[in-house]
Amino acid sequence: MRVLEKAPAKINLSLDVLHKRKDGFHEVKMIMTTIDLADRVELIDLPIDEIRIVSHNRFVPDDQRNLAYQAAKLLKKRYGIKRGVSISITKTIPVAAGLAGGSSDAAATLRGLNRLWNLGLSFEQLAELGSEIGSDVAFCVYGGTALATGRGELIEHINPPPHCWVVLAKPTIGVSTADVYRNLNLNAINHPNVDGMVNAIQNGDYAQICHYMGNVLESVTLRMYPEVANIKEQMKRFGADAVLMSGSGPTVFGLVQYESRLPRVYNGLRGFCDQVFAVRMLGERNSLD
Ligand SMILES: C[C@@](CO)(OP(=O)(O)O)[C@H](O)COP(=O)(O)OP(=O)(O)OC[C@H]1O[C@@H](n2ccc(N)nc2=O)[C@H](O)[C@@H]1O
Ligand SMILES: Nc1ncnc2c1ncn2[C@@H]1O[C@H](COP(=O)(O)OP(=O)(O)O)[C@@H](O)[C@H]1O
Missing domain, CATH: 3.30.70.890 (GHMP kinase, C-terminal domain)
Incomplete structure (x- = not known):
């Protein structure tokens, strides 16, 4: 079986840092919103128990450093899944750009595997898993527009901004x-x-x-x-x-x-x-x- 997910970029309309926390992260207060610039993440069942990353972009790691790989690994471990998957990432979002491309690929992988493997997890559960991968992943699970606090993983949805x-x-x-x-x-x-x-x-x-x-x-x-x-x-x-x-x-x-x-x-x-x-x-x- 095969599942396709869109992984849109985010921009921060406002970003404040309140203080440095004991865990080394910074406490933030920011507004994030998705834009119509997206990677494509395609998930295909593999006959062997292995996670494979396919990405024809020299800036994107094709091993366990890839955030999409980490998303699949986390789901497999947490839910004891013994299935393999090929994750094909078509990049449009520039890499290391402040647009959360890798985080959005990870979030798309969580949403897509939830469907491919019939896990029945809620977006809230996926966002919680995502926050273990990176601070921006929780927001990317939902997309839309949100006030994000904590280290960026506490999401409060707000209205979309007017079209522009x-x-x-x-x-x-x-x-x-x-x-x-x-x-x-x-x-x-x-x-x-x-x-x-x-x-x-x-x-x-x-x-x-x-x-x-x-x-x-x-x-x-x-x-x-x-x-x-x-x-x-x-x-x-x-x-x-x-x-x-x-x-x-x-x-x-x-x-x-x-x-x-x-x-x-x-x-x-x-x-x-x-x-x-x-x-x-x-x-x-x-x-x-
Ligand atoms: C600045 C922001 C704004 O949306 O985005 P990007 O520029 O990366 O897109 C985020 O806070 C980035 O989130 P993300 O890219 O997921 O960061 P993480 O992988 O969790 O953390 C990378 C490193 O950044 C620092 N970090 C990150 C988030 C945070 N609230 N405080 C931190 O100090 C930590 O040193 C951490 O080791
Ligand atoms: N799926 C992915 N897409 C892009 N970069 C990734 C991915 N997985 C891991 N990375 C690594 O994460 C780093 C940050 O990438 P990215 O998420 O694009 O930036 P940012 O956090 O600034 O928005 C890159 O240098 C890259 O090596």
């Missing part, structure tokens, strides 16, 4: 999330108003959403990689309504309300970056279909 376009530009560098958190100076943070962003989204107020966009991790990544700041500047110059780095970066996204303004932003950025995308904000939980 998202232009993404990723410079050729890849960023290590662990490095960015390690280099964050907690005493010099300009905290974004995450509650203001929640209200703006619940009210469907596009101008206020643009106003409240903020990400404390920008301070670290922009210092490490000045080209990210340059891309932000260019995106503003080409007419995006609001511009922010996603997650730990280095991808920069810009919101554009009117489709007529999109070509100028998209084409302008293509001159600076080889990976540029113009996609829709999805934001609704049924966007995984």
